[in-house]
Amino acid sequence: xxxxDSRTLGSRVPGGGRISIxxxxxxxxALSGLGVILLLVFWQAVATLLxxxxxxxxxxxxxxxxxxxxxxxxxxxxxxxxxxxxVGYLIALVLSIFTAMVLVANERLLNALMPFIIGVNTVPRxxxxxxxxxxxxxxxxxxxxxxxxxxxxxxxxxxMLIAALDGFKNIDEATENMLAMYGATTWxxxxxxxxxxxxxxxxxxxxSGFILAMIGTVVGEFVSGTFGIGSxxxxxxxxIAIGRAIAIVLVLGFISSGVVFLIYQxxxxxxxxxxxxxxxxx
Amino acid sequence: MATASNRPFAKARQWIRRQIPTVxxxxxxxxxxxxxxxxxNNNRIFASISYTISGVMEHSTDISIKLTETFTSVIVAxxxxxxxxxxxxxxxxEISTIRQxxxxxxxxxxxxxxxxxxxxxxxxxxxxxxITIFTxxxxxxxLFDSVTAAQAETAIAINGVTTFGAWVGFFPVFISTITGMxxxxxxxxxxxxxxxxxxxxxxxxxxFWRALPNITSSIKATVxxxxxxxxxxxxxxxxxxxxxxxxxxxKTNALGYMFGVILIIMIGAYLFYQIVVWTLKVLTPPGSx
Numbered sequence: 251x252x253x254x255d256s257r258t259l260g261s262r263v264p265g266g267g268r269i270s271i272x273x274x275x276x277x278x279x280a281l282s283g284l285g286v287i288l289l290l291v292f293w294q295a296v297a298t299l300l301x302x303x304x305x306x307x308x309x310x311x312x313x314x315x316x317x318x319x320x321x322x323x324x325x326x327x328x329x330x331x332x333x334x335x336x337v338g339y340l341i342a343l344v345l346s347i348f349t350a351m352v353l354v355a356n357e358r359l360l361n362a363l364m365p366f367i368i369g370v371n372t373v374p375r376x377x378x379x380x381x382x383x384x385x386x387x388x389x390x391x392x393x394x395x396x397x398x399x400x401x402x403x404x405x406x407x408x409x410m411l412i413a414a415l416d417g418f419k420n421i422d423e424a425t426e427n428m429l430a431m432y433g434a435t436t437w438x439x440x441x442x443x444x445x446x447x448x449x450x451x452x453x454x455x456x457x458s459g460f461i462l463a464m465i466g467t468v469v470g471e472f473v474s475g476t477f478g479i480g481s482x483x484x485x486x487x488x489x490i491a492i493g494r495a496i497a498i499v500l501v502l503g504f505i506s507s508g509v510v511f512l513i514y515q516x517x518x519x520x521x522x523x524x525x526x527x528x529x530x531x532x
Numbered sequence: 533m534a535t536a537s538n539r540p541f542a543k544a545r546q547w548i549r550r551q552i553p554t555v556x557x558x559x560x561x562x563x564x565x566x567x568x569x570x571x572x573n574n575n576r577i578f579a580s581i582s583y584t585i586s587g588v589m590e591h592s593t594d595i596s597i598k599l600t601e602t603f604t605s606v607i608v609a610x611x612x613x614x615x616x617x618x619x620x621x622x623x624x625x626e627i628s629t630i631r632q633x634x635x636x637x638x639x640x641x642x643x644x645x646x647x648x649x650x651x652x653x654x655x656x657x658x659x660x661x662x663i664t665i666f667t668x669x670x671x672x673x674x675l676f677d678s679v680t681a682a683q684a685e686t687a688i689a690i691n692g693v694t695t696f697g698a699w700v701g702f703f704p705v706f707i708s709t710i711t712g713m714x715x716x717x718x719x720x721x722x723x724x725x726x727x728x729x730x731x732x733x734x735x736x737x738x739x740f741w742r743a744l745p746n747i748t749s750s751i752k753a754t755v756x757x758x759x760x761x762x763x764x765x766x767x768x769x770x771x772x773x774x775x776x777x778x779x780x781x782x783k784t785n786a787l788g789y790m791f792g793v794i795l796i797i798m799i800g801a802y803l804f805y806q807i808v809v810w811t812l813k814v815l816t817p818p819g820s821x
Contacts, residue, residue: 278632285633306659365557372805373798374760377775379767380782381790388577464645472647472768473779479648484768487651490659495652499644507643 308493316493317500323482324501330395331467331478332505338402339463343456346407350414354444355436360415367415371408376469378404383474398470398478405466406459413455417448450524453517457510464506579791587788588796593676594777595793597684600670602762602773603800604686609697609758610808612690614751617702621709621743626735631710642707646700647764653699654692654769662691693765693772700761701754708750712743744820748812755805763797 290310296302297309304312317324353360379401386397421443429439471480479502486495517526562581569580579587588595624631665688673684716739724734766775774797781790812821 281629281632282636286636288633289637306656365553366560369554369557369802372756373801374756374763376760377763377778377794377797380778381794384782384785384787384790385577461643461645465647468645468647469764469767472650472764473782483648483651487654487658487768490655492652492655495655499648499652502648503640503644506645507640510643 304493305490306492308496312493313496313500316491317497320482320494320497324479324498327477327479327482328501328505330476331398331464331471331480331502334395334398334467334470334478335402335460335464338399338467339406339460341399342403342406342410342459342463345403346410346455346459347414347452350411350418350448351440353415354418355440367408367411371412375405375408376466379469379473383470394474395476395478397474398467398476398480401466401470402463403466405469406463409462410452410455410459413451413459414448417451417455418444420447420451450517450521450526453513453521453526457513457517460509460513461506464502468502576785576787579788583788584791584795585788587786587790588792591777591789591792593672593679595774595796596672596675597670597679598774598777599796599800600672600684600686602766602775602797603804604670604688605691605694605697605762605766605773606759606804608688608690608694609762610701610754612694612698613701613754613758614705616698617705617750617754618709618747621706622713622735622740624706625710625713625739625743626731638707642703646761649699650692650696650761650765650768653696654765657692657695662687662689664689692769693762696765697758697761700764701758704750704753704757705747708746709743712746713739715746716742744816748816748821751812752805752809755808756801759797759801759804 294309294311297304297307297312302309308316353363379397382400382404383394383397386400387394390396418440425443429443434442467478468480468483470476471478472484475481475484479498483495483498486492486498514526566581569578572578575583624634667685667687669681670684670686672679673681713735720738720742724738729737762773763775766773767779769776774793778790778793778797781787781793809821
């Protein structure tokens with residue numbers, strides 16, 4: 251806090267530095283804000299000037315209208331979707347880190363399983379959605395919504411696992427030799443070196459992992475039709491209500507970019523030794 | 533010159549050696565499948581291999597038609613995603629004002645769980661109608677006697693499914709084009725200035741080539757994403773493609789058929805990925821894949 255204040259103070263001193271960091275950050279924020287405003291204005295102008303049918307090509311104001319009208323249903327549906335996504339995400343996160351630790355500790359097991367992990371990661375896992383729903387429905391028909399939880403785990407797990415594996419293996423030879431010389435146990439290896447070295451990778455996996463968990467849940471709801479944001483969105487197709495579709499996208503987009511931003515904030519607080527990026531590694 | 537004549541042979545041997553883990557994993561998968569099916573011993577819970585094969589055989593013409601449809605959509609989506617991603621990426625990377633202005637929108641669009649957008653794309657093309665570029669008779673008409681040319685007709689079209697697939701696949705290419713273009717080393721920057729290169733020449737001779745490795749690696753990610761996009765869109769845009777076939781199999785409790793279709797999608801995705809990687813290797817200069 252004081253550091254930032256002094257930096258801003260310093261930039262006000264005449265002749266103190268050429269262009270201050272804060273100043274250029276301000277311009278960047280202003281430009282970003284301007285971009286959003288321009289987009290909205292352009293969109294509204296096109297819709298109004300061309301006299302487009304608000305049912306098919308709604309203006310931002312029409313979207314706000316639709317949002318207001320669907321708000322009660324939306325707030326009813328949101329907890330279902332978010333619960334599935336968040337619970338699934340957390341399970342996948344814990345599971346992926348734990349599995350990665352076990353695999354990195356047993357190199358032979360890792361080598362044996364690697365083609366399988368890579369294989370599962372490169373096929374479209376989402377195609378399994380109907381099968382998962384079928385199986386969950388087989389166990390208990392009234393608990394079909396559990397399929398959404400399973401889908402969230404299934405879709406988010408493998409990319410996070412690979413990120414954690416990459417992270418834990420990210421130590422150079424000199425460190426490895428040093429650990430061997432000190433006779434470090436596997437647990438000590440993780441405690442002192444690997445966990446810390448792997449953290450940036452794990453955070454990158456966490457950012458895309460949350461989006462993936464949301465994707466799994468939403469597609470699960472698309473197919474199974476259990477009450478939630480996904481089934482709300484797919485029912486819009488029959489009603490041809492674009493305004494509502496955009497409103498749903500906006501709500502879910504803000505939630506998920508909010509969570510990604512939150513993870514990014516935690517990351518930049520926790521990982522002080524290197525720069526973090528909001529997008530993560532693709 | 534024994535080495536020269538040995539080279540293709542050695543290369544082939546090396547290639548085979550590299551395939552061993554994949555083949556082993558595949559074999560293990562089949563064995564695991566057979567064992568689990570034997571243990572559960574109920575085709576309604578877990579389809580055995582023979583039940584899956586019979587399920588696929590029963591619907592072989594449907595699968596063949598729908599598969600052609602889906603993979604045609606995937607190719608259209610993939611090409612759109614790559615072209616738009618590189619094109620827009622070049623523009624946005626070059627003009628930093630636009631980059632800064634577009635940043636919040638890009639982050640938002642990246643963070644949205646993309647399936648939620650699929651209904652929008654589908655509705656728009658319900659209203660506006662598909663843009664069909666051209667149609668051709670799919671291979672199913674030649675493979676099966678029972679399939680007429682009209683049934684096997686496949687369209688290369690820009691529709692809800694393909695545009696959504698393109699949207700999903702677009703982001704990795706777009707973002708890595710920007711990242712790649714902006715990570716040109718300073719010495720080349722100076723070198724270009726020294727030679728008096730115009731902005732366009734900088735892009736053409738330096739920045740684009742700096743971005744190429746980033747672009748190729750993102751294209752590999754786009755392969756899977758465009759398949760995911762197309763299948764998700766087919767889940768909800770009723771009556772089209774292999775995605776709808778899985779849903780149909782689920783609704784009719786045809787587990788063997790479902791297993792078969794999923795397996796075929798997986799294999800198709802794997803083959804498509806390998807083809808794209810191979811094409812990239814051939815088309816781009818060495819070292820960029």
